Amino acid sequence: MHIAPAQYQQQVRRAATAATATACLLISLKLVAYLASGSTSVLAALVDSLMDAAASLLNLMALRFATQPADDHHRFGHGKMESLAALGQSLFITGSALLLAIEGMSRVVNPAPVTALPWAIGVMLFSMVATLALLTYQRHVVKQTGSLAIKADSLHYRSDMLLNGAILLALLLSGLGINRADPILAMLIAGYMLWSARHIALDASHALLDRALPDDEQARIRELVLAEAGVLGMHDLRTRQSGPTRFIQLHLELDEQLLLVDAHAIADRVEKKLRGAFGGADVLIHQDPCPVVNKPPAS
Numbered sequence: 001m002h003i004a005p006a007q008y009q010q011q012v013r014r015a016a017t018a019a020t021a022t023a024c025l026l027i028s029l030k031l032v033a034y035l036a037s038g039s040t041s042v043l044a045a046l047v048d049s050l051m052d053a054a055a056s057l058l059n060l061m062a063l064r065f066a067t068q069p070a071d072d073h074h075r076f077g078h079g080k081m082e083s084l085a086a087l088g089q090s091l092f093i094t095g096s097a098l099l100l101a102i103e104g105m106s107r108v109v110n111p112a113p114v115t116a117l118p119w120a121i122g123v124m125l126f127s128m129v130a131t132l133a134l135l136t137y138q139r140h141v142v143k144q145t146g147s148l149a150i151k152a153d154s155l156h157y158r159s160d161m162l163l164n165g166a167i168l169l170a171l172l173l174s175g176l177g178i179n180r181a182d183p184i185l186a187m188l189i190a191g192y193m194l195w196s197a198r199h200i201a202l203d204a205s206h207a208l209l210d211r212a213l214p215d216d217e218q219a220r221i222r223e224l225v226l227a228e229a230g231v232l233g234m235h236d237l238r239t240r241q242s243g244p245t246r247f248i249q250l251h252l253e254l255d256e257q258l259l260l261v262d263a264h265a266i267a268d269r270v271e272k273k274l275r276g277a278f279g280g281a282d283v284l285i286h287q288d289p290c291p292v293v294n295k296p297p298a299s
Contacts, residue, residue, distance in 0.1 A: 230254065
């Protein structure tokens with residue numbers, strides 16, 4: 001869905017604020033649970049929540065910059081700050097995963113019993129409920145805005161759901177006297193976090209390298225352009241996205257006998273149509289004279 005810049009700004013900022021607040025609440029609870037239980041898995045959850053809070057705070061600051069309008073020094077806007085924030089999140093997740101893996105290996109060698117199980121289990125159950133509520137809200141925002149930064153935030157909170165479930169299992173097994181289950185599951189969680197970080201980094205890199213819009217959106221662009229009266233064809237379509245803004249450049253093939261004013265009017269109609277279909281996209285059209293023949297296929 002393509003929405004107005006003001007709505008985009010409002011929704012992504014609210015989502016980033018909600019994520020930061022949730023992470024800070026869970027940090028407090030998990031810190032108390034870890035100090036009471038000594039569980040490596042609860043420590044994993046605490047470290048992950050610390051990284052979540054840092055990443056979400058980074059997101060919040062980056063989105064405040066990314067949603068600013070274009071200015072004299074940034075003529076294409078500030079949208080790429082979203083991609084930089086997502087890349088930063090992948091680094092946060094990678095760091096927390098490595099720390100978790102090191103602590104897990106240490107506890108495998110020197111296992112220790114887990115104490116205060118009821119308190120630890122209660123905190124993890126609450127964490128799952130709070131994270132699920134946040135994910136539901138983030139999913140709505142991503143569906144409405146397509147924000148890469150919120151999508152990255154949502155991805156590592158989804159990994160939190162798996163992490164919290166695994167921690168509950170580890171705590172239950174520890175209660176049965178299987179002490180090595182706690183650090184082993186923590187190491188498995190670290191592996192999953194690394195896998196998630198890789199996907200976030202790839203998505204951010206694609207945006208920073210100006211990857212073209214998805215095939216279905218490019219097909220929609222061609223459909224809209226070629227449906228306009230007076231258009232004989234189009235070629236050299238170039239697209240990219242920066243934050244909420246899609247950039248569309250193309251060459252429009254028009255009758256070489258047209259007056260300049262008429263050719264310009266056709267190009268204006270095409271531009272207006274594309275801006276309406278893609279939420280105020282930045283559209284640049286070059287007009288190419290073409291002899292009137294059978295309408296060629298779009299390139």
